[in-house]
Amino acid sequence: MRTVATLALAATMLTAPAAAPASAQDWPTRSVKIIVAFSPGGSADQFGRLIAEELSETFGQQFYIEYHPGSSGTIGAALTARAAPDGYTLMIGGSGPHITSPAINPNVGYDPIKDFSHIAMIGADGFVLIANPTLGIGNLADLVKTARARQTLLTFSSPGPGSLGQLMMEEFKRKAGIDLVHVPAPNSGLMEVLGNHIALSMTGLLTSGEQIKAGAVTAVAVTSTERNPVYKDIPTFTEQGYPEVHGDTWFWLTGPKNLPPEIVEKLNREVRRILKTPKVRDYFQRQAALAMDVDVAGLNTFLAEEVSYWGALAKSVGLSVQ
DSSP states (O other): OOSHHHHHHHOOOOOOOOOOOHHHHHOOSSOEEEEEOSOTTSHHHHHHHHHHHHHHHHHSSOEEEEEOOOGGGHHHHHHHHHSOSSSSEEEEEEHIIIIIHHHHOTTSSSOTTTTEEEEEEEEEEEEEEEEOGGGOOOSHHHHHHHHHHOSSOOEEEOSSTTOHHHHHHHHHHHHHTOOOEEOOOGGGGHHHHHTTSSSEEEEEHHHHHHHHHHTSSEEEEEOSSSOOSSSTTSOBTGGGTOTTOOOEEEEEEEEETTOOHHHHHHHHHHHHHHHTSHHHHHHHHHHTOBOOOOOHHHHHHHHHHHHHHHHHHHHHTTOOOO
16 A cells, blocks of 8 residues: 555566475476455455466466455464465465454464465455445445434444454544444455445455445445546545545465475466466456555565554554454
C-alpha cells in the first residue's frame, strides 16, 4: 500500500542460483500441495486456484489446493510452518494469517517472517463494505445515522477475528464514534448478509463482486484510495470523510522456513512470469486486482513493513485476540 510503487520500481533481476543438490534441481518430481487457509470461493482461494493451474502447466506436475480454514487463516499458516521444507507443501500467504493476527495474538504459534520462506507476490484484492439492502444504508453517512438510531447494535463480519477487514472496521468505528458487533463467518459472512442474518460485511471484491453487480447486496464503500475502475459507482471511505480507512489485502506464495533457495528463486521467477502473461493480466484487469512485481528480498521487505504498520494500528484501536 504505502511502499508498493517504491518496491515495484526497486525490484531487481534475480541472480543466477548457485549449484544445487540434485533434489532441489529436479524439483518438482511429484504433486505439490498449496494450502489455502480460508473457505472455498474467497479471494485467497481464487488467487490460489489461478496460480496452481499455471504452475501445474509450467512444471508438468499437479499443484493442488488443500483447504484449512479457520481463525483468520492462522490454522493453515501453522500447518505450513510445521511442514517439511522440501517444496511439496506451499501456502497462499495473506494479510490475516501473516500480518494482523500475529501482531495482535501472541499465541498463533509461529513468527510470520522467521518461520516462513516467502516466495512470490501474487496480487491484492480490494476491500468493500457491503450491507443488506433492506437496511436502507447507501453510504457511510446512512450507516452512522442508522447505527446511532438503533436500540440494538448492527452486526458486521470480516475474514475473521484479527483480520485486516476487522481492523479497518474497528478504525472506522473509532473515527465515526459508533459501535458495531463483529460476528465471524465463512467468506466474510457474504451468505449471512444475503440472508439478513448479519447486517454488514467488510469483504473482498473478488468474494462479493457478482452479488454487487446483481444488486443482491449494497456496496457502501471501498477501502482503496481511489475508486475501483471496475466498480466506479462505489465511493471510497476517503471521499466519504474517512481517509484513515484504507488498504488492500495482499496474497503471496509462501512455504515453511528453510526451503532450498533454488526452489524459492525458481518459483519467484515463474510466478512473476505468469503474472505478465496475457491470460493472467486480463484476469487481473477484469477483477480489478492489483499486482506487484518484486524479487524475494523485495517481498520480505514489504511484508516486514506491513507487519509493523498494521500491528501498530491494531494496538492503537485496542484490537486483541486471545
